Amino acid sequence: MSLFLMSDTRAPGVQGKLKQWLAGIGSSPSVGYLASSADPTREYFAPVVELYDSLGAEIIAFAEPIHGPDCELYDPLFECDIIHLCGGNTFEYLHHLGASGLISRLQAFVEAGGHLVGVSAGAILMTPDIATAAYCGDEAVVPFQVTKGLDLVPFHLLVHVTDKDAMAQRLEVDGLPGNLYLMDDNDVIEVADGEITETGNPIRLQPK
Numbered sequence: 437m438s439l440f441l442m443s444d445t446r447a448p449g450v451q452g453k454l455k456q457w458l459a460g461i462g463s464s465p466s467v468g469y470l471a472s473s474a475d476p477t478r479e480y481f482a483p484v485v486e487l488y489d490s491l492g493a494e495i496i497a498f499a500e501p502i503h504g505p506d507c508e509l510y511d512p513l514f515e516c517d518i519i520h521l522c523g524g525n526t527f528e529y530l531h532h533l534g535a536s537g538l539i540s541r542l543q544a545f546v547e548a549g550g551h552l553v554g555v556s557a558g559a560i561l562m563t564p565d566i567a568t569a570a571y572c573g574d575e576a577v578v579p580f581q582v583t584k585g586l587d588l589v590p591f592h593l594l595v596h597v598t599d600k601d602a603m604a605q606r607l608e609v610d611g612l613p614g615n616l617y618l619m620d621d622n623d624v625i626e627v628a629d630g631e632i633t634e635t636g637n638p639i640r641l642q643p644k
Contacts, residue, residue, distance in 0.1 A: 505537025521558025
């Protein structure tokens with residue numbers, strides 16, 4: 437299994453690193469796109485299809501987490517080499533995954549050797565707890581108040597951080613939930629078999 441976490445897909449350095457990561461998985465790996473909510477016009481989906489095409493991979497499955505548990509529409513996702521977790525409201529995304537029975541399926545997919553890409557909210561979902569998404573402007577409005585994440589990585593995460601020093605000082609006052617990375621839109625974190633690899637300049641904060 438391997439996990440690829442980023443804030444944004446548009447930075448050239450991030451795209452280059454993603455291309456390397458995809459090549460490490462295999463030739464023309466297949467990707468399943470899991471939307472964060474309903475996306476009937478495919479507004480957010482289409483650019484990601486173009487991105488993976490340009491990087492030598494192919495999206496062959498799409499699903500919105502708006503159906504009940506055990507819906508057969510989700511099955512093609514788990515037949516792919518990689519599942520792409522996109523951006524959105526992290527709290528809403530997690531709520532939909534839980535209501536759709538997909539949290540345990542994603543965890544089992546990774547446990548069996550599957551690969552995940554997480555962008556922004558999708559990256560935060562991989563952590564033990566998504567409460568940090570509030571610092572990014574996501575609102576935990578009712579009923580989107582559950583914060584226990586997929587717990588696939590041993591750290592918490594804040595994305596889209598433009599001033600890491602200022603955010604670090606703020607978190608010193610507010611208190612850290614545990615080991616936590618601050619990432620800007622040029623940073624990448626990869627996790628494979630327990631090993632963490634950083635690209636760019638993500639800052640790791642640890643409780644004192």
